[in-house]
Amino acid sequence: MTGNIHFTASQAPSACNALVELVARYGNAPSDKADVVVALGGDGFMLQTLHAMQGRDMPVYGMNRGTVGFLMNTYSVDDLPERLAAAEEAVINPLRMRATCANGTCHEALAINEVSLLREGPQAAKLRIYVDGRLRMEELVCDGALVSTPAGSTAYNYSAHGPILPIGSEVLALTAIAPFRPRRWRGALLPKAAEVVIEVMNPERRPVMADADSRSFRHVTRVEIRSASDIRHHLLFDDGHGLAERLLREQFV
Structure with a gap:
């Protein structure tokens, strides 16, 4: 397997040194000849x-050369082929976002963690929420709202007091960000x-941006x-430290 590993690194000095x-x-x-990406x-x-x-159906194994590294494994130069051979796989589907802007343009993007709507100005956003075509909330006054996958539920969603979702739970989290009304x-x-549809009320006075994994539209x-069930991402984790275990452990810290 050692000849079929493709390495890629961020621009951080620690990552570049690890790559060498x-x-x-x-x-x-x-990358087009590899069996796995590290x-x-x-x-x-x-x-x-x-x-x-995306679309390559190739597993990705991360090694942490950043800060938090929730999706990453511990860095070590030794025994990499053995670690890869014993690794646990988690399969996740991203979210597909379609955003319509005030000028009439439409944008599509995918989010592995979450799609979030955030106020752009000093006033709170006013949002109207539909689920599967049915109006569920007439008016949410807030700093924003997000829809999270299980894989992303420990990130922004958790910081906004949303629930941690077990991997494979077949649910999404819809979480308010600093809600004012309904306050609780x-x-x-x-x-x-x-399918979740969020409409922005009074967009001229209360502008809102949408973000999908750092791809933003104002x-x-x-x-x-909605979940993109046709797209599958394969993540590899060290044996005994899989994504399901990490999501469970995160609820007790």
Whole structure:
């Protein structure tokens, strides 16, 4: 397997140094000839790598050369082929976002973690929420709202007091960000197949941006979100430290 590993690294010095070490030890197969991609960096770089590998159906194994590294494994130069051979695989589907802007343009993007709507100005956003074509919330006054996958539920979603979702739970989290009215509403758990439509009320006075894994679009008026079941990302984790275990462990810290 050592000849079928493709290494890629972020621009961080620690990641670049790790790339030199690993390539010297194991070589570096071209990405189109590789069986596995090893990504060196942090969680943000892992998301970039997964997006870049979309449609390749190739597993990605991360080693942490960043800060948090929730999606990454511990860095070590030794025993990499053995670690890869014993690794646990997690398969995740991203979210597909379609955002309509005030000027009439439409934009599509994919999000492995979450799709979020955030106020752009000093005034709170006013949002109207539909689930599967049915109006569920007439008016949510807030700093924003997000829809998260299980894989992304420990990120922005958790910071906004949303629930951590077990991997494979077939649900999405709809979470309010700093809600003002209804003041105590913290969100909802939705079936994975649900389509969420969020409309922006008074977009001229209360502008809102939409973000899908750091791809942002300003002055949106309507955002449609659903799981992209036709796209599968394969993440590899060291044996005994899989994504399901990490999501469970995170609830007890």
